[in-house]
Amino acid sequence: MLYLHIGLPRTSSTFIQKKYFKLLEKKKFIILLNYKTFKKCNKEKVNNMINSQRKYLISNEEILNYDPHNWLKYINILFKTYGNKVKIICFIRRPSEYCRSVYLQYCIKQSNLMLENNFFLDEYNYHKSKNGFKFNIDRLNYFKLVQKIKGNFQNFLILKYEDY
Secondary structure, eight states, X not given: OEEEEEEOTTSSXXXXXXXXXXXXXXXXXXXXXXXXXXXXXXXXXXXHHHHOSSEXXXXXXXXXXXXXXXXXXXXXXXXXXXXXXXXXXXXXXXHHHHHHHHHHHHHHHHTOOOOHHHHEEOHHHHHHOOOSSOEEGGGOOHHHHHHHHHHHOSEEEEEEGGGO
16 A cells, blocks of 8 residues: 655645654554655556555655646646555645745745745746746645545545644
């Protein structure tokens, strides 16, 4: 059985990994935190994980990325790559808090104090912008994200950051 924690970034993933994953290991989960290594697994190995009696957990908050521009595309890619039997775990956060946290993280990580109106862009300006770090505010839609996950995967868990 394969569980895939896909994000979102800025929803306490690191805290959860440190606090709860040790407990899951005691419950016989095999924890794989390095998604890049997992992506290199061939289809046969992934199918073996999915169909195994053992429980595998792959966790990487950046599978979906911070920018909602491609969230729905990434869900399609996950579905095409791993099929609908993967168990999806996704954390969401109050949109205003999520945006604030993403923006502040960008400013700190990039050492770049960009004006908010140059970072948060509507659909039209998003496509016009040459800035590599940007956020498509028009596509920040949890309802569509959850519907896409529900439509593609048999089992999923959507958790709210504010509940933890």
